[in-house]
Amino acid sequence: MGDNMDERRQKGPILFLCHSDSEIVNEISKMEWGIHHIKYLTHSHSDPSVMKEVQVGVVELSEVTNMDMVELFVRTYASVFWVAIVSKPYLSSDAVRYLLKNYFYDFHTSPPDFTRLQYMLGHALGMAKLCASPKHTDTVFGINHGILGQSQCMEHLNQQLKKLSRCQLPVLITGESGTGKELVAQELHKGSECAQGPFIPVNCGALPAQLVQSELFGHEKGAFTGATQRKIGRVEAAHNGSLFLDEIGDLPLEEQVNLLRFLQEKTIERVGSHQSIHLNVRIIAATHVDLEKAVQEGRFREDLYFRLNVIRLKVPPLRQRGDDVLLLARRFLQQQQEGEGGRLDFSEQAEVAMLQYRWPGNVRELLNRVQRASVMASGRYIQPVDLEIEAGPPSTDGECLKTIREEAEREALSRALTESHGKVSSVAKQLNVSRATLYRLLDKHSLL
Numbered sequence: 001m002g003d004n005m006d007e008r009r010q011k012g013p014i015l016f017l018c019h020s021d022s023e024i025v026n027e028i029s030k031m032e033w034g035i036h037h038i039k040y041l042t043h044s045h046s047d048p049s050v051m052k053e054v055q056v057g058v059v060e061l062s063e064v065t066n067m068d069m070v071e072l073f074v075r076t077y078a079s080v081f082w083v084a085i086v087s088k089p090y091l092s093s094d095a096v097r098y099l100l101k102n103y104f105y106d107f108h109t110s111p112p113d114f115t116r117l118q119y120m121l122g123h124a125l126g127m128a129k130l131c132a133s134p135k136h137t138d139t140v141f142g143i144n145h146g147i148l149g150q151s152q153c154m155e156h157l158n159q160q161l162k163k164l165s166r167c168q169l170p171v172l173i174t175g176e177s178g179t180g181k182e183l184v185a186q187e188l189h190k191g192s193e194c195a196q197g198p199f200i201p202v203n204c205g206a207l208p209a210q211l212v213q214s215e216l217f218g219h220e221k222g223a224f225t226g227a228t229q230r231k232i233g234r235v236e237a238a239h240n241g242s243l244f245l246d247e248i249g250d251l252p253l254e255e256q257v258n259l260l261r262f263l264q265e266k267t268i269e270r271v272g273s274h275q276s277i278h279l280n281v282r283i284i285a286a287t288h289v290d291l292e293k294a295v296q297e298g299r300f301r302e303d304l305y306f307r308l309n310v311i312r313l314k315v316p317p318l319r320q321r322g323d324d325v326l327l328l329a330r331r332f333l334q335q336q337q338e339g340e341g342g343r344l345d346f347s348e349q350a351e352v353a354m355l356q357y358r359w360p361g362n363v364r365e366l367l368n369r370v371q372r373a374s375v376m377a378s379g380r381y382i383q384p385v386d387l388e389i390e391a392g393p394p395s396t397d398g399e400c401l402k403t404i405r406e407e408a409e410r411e412a413l414s415r416a417l418t419e420s421h422g423k424v425s426s427v428a429k430q431l432n433v434s435r436a437t438l439y440r441l442l443d444k445h446s447l448l
């Protein structure tokens with residue numbers, strides 16, 4: 001390949017994954033846009049700074065291809081539009097079909113008809129450009145973000161998320177079930193330097209006990225009975241991206257040790273192998289249980305807790321978000337009616353009922369109730385009965401005194417903050433507490 005080719009390789013949207021310089025490389029390089037990067041399928045990982053430029057990737061799949069490596073690569077760079085060139089007999093392989101179905105924009109059998117291939121790549125490039133996410137602008141929470149909310153505590157969360165974009169430190173997200181912890185984790189990922197890489201969620205509580213290690217760290221073929229294929233674990237799949245460990249408190253103690261080792265050394269070993277694999281993964285963990293208590297009770301390792309708890313984000317419960325309930329309810333209703341012309345609306349009574357209800361299941365419960373109500377409503381307006389919540393004085397059924405006190409405490413803090421325009425010294429004076437106590441309370445109620 002000549003000088004021109006070398007120049008083009010430096011920057012641009014097309015990547016070619018192949019075994020060696022082939023005729024296909026030469027032919028594609030003659031096309032309008034050319035090939036800008038070439039990567040030989042002998043190395044497992046690629047330079048993320050190069051991959052940031054890539055919009056379309058061409059992969060040669062044949063009997064000599066290491067399918068694991070290709071799978072890892074295309075999964076890692078899932079936002080790239082992948083096009084495969086497959087040798088015909090290989091199309092009947094289950095592994096190839098699985099890959100094509102799940103990760104590829106299109107495929108072409110080899111030897112390729114270069115005119116057709118040129119059209120195919122043109123389409124892939126067009127689609128990639130169309131789907132490229134808009135550049136990060138200064139976001140108004142709830143418009144560019146997937147997270148909706150304008151209340152003071154959600155604004156605070158938004159500010160924290162903005163500060164954390166570009167930072168690669170581990171984050172621990174706490175909050176009740178259904179508050180949106182996974183959504184927050186996704187936003188963190190989108191705003192981070194590894195946004196182009198994969199976001200791999202793992203529910204630690206849902207991993208089968210005997211397979212946790214293999215699920216997280218992968219295994220080699222033959223590592224144990226039933227390991228008929230090499231398997232890439234979730235940690236490895238998150239290379240150059242983010243691993244979201246949901247319900248981290250449910251991770252068995254033995255696996256906590258392995259996770260800690262990974263956090264310290266940044267390497268893993270697949271089950272059945274002694275080869276260390278170096279990985280670049282940002283860890284985001286979430287829990288709805290009190291991890292400090294779990295540490296005290298010996299159910300969670302203290303050293304792992306400190307490693308994960310570098311930065312902590314608290315997602316407030318829905319009952320503390322004031323009018324956000326209505327904002328979210330309207331958005332969910334709108335989504336539910338998309339394409340149907342927005343026939344339904346909430347009655348005044350339904351809005352009052354939603355504001356008064358305590359939402360123990362938080363945003364997930366709201367979403368479910370709105371979805372159900374949009375089906376059950378008989379008129380133009382959704383009534384409390386359609387939401388299966390009744391309007392009336394705030395219910396305290398089953399509430400313990402502690403919760404009622406905490407609510408009152410929070411309200412008093414919120415009111416004082418608004419009245420004194422957020423001036424901490426005035427709030428402390430007004431509420432007759434020390435500044436240290438006030439800070440502790442503001443932190444407790446996610447108002448800091």
Ligand SMILES: Nc1ncnc2c1ncn2[C@@H]1O[C@H](COP(=O)(O)OP(=O)(O)OP(=O)(O)O)[C@@H](O)[C@H]1O
Nearest residue numbers: 146147148176177178179180181182183288363364
């Ligand atoms: N602020 C928000 N704006 C829009 N949608 C939201 C918001 N918060 C949560 N959701 C939606 O509510 C549902 C539950 O959110 P999510 O799964 O992130 O909660 P979670 O706290 O991770 O729950 P769990 O603790 O049970 O894992 C999802 O469908 C999510 O998209």
